[in-house]
Amino acid sequence: MVSETGCCGMHIRTCAKIVAIFGIIISIGSAFSTLFMWYYSPIALIMLLSYIFVLIGTQKENPRYLLPAKIILVSLFCR
DSSP states (O other): OOOOOOTTTTEEHHHHHHHHHHHHHHHHHHHHHGGGGGGHHHHHHHHHHHHHHHHHHHHTHHHHHHHHHHHHHHHHHOO
């Protein structure tokens, strides 16, 4: 029996990099919305920082970058 290390038909690291890149793009887009809603700027910057941590952590294959990103993302999305 072969162990599955993929997600959606691709390798899990590739999928994580794609999600991180899309997250960075969306976070930059939401940072532009702070021109109209200034109170949203801390959350937009924290999201950008966490997706940058995910991208660096998957490229360097180092969990020291992934743990802070996981803590940030869980604390923001699981309220």
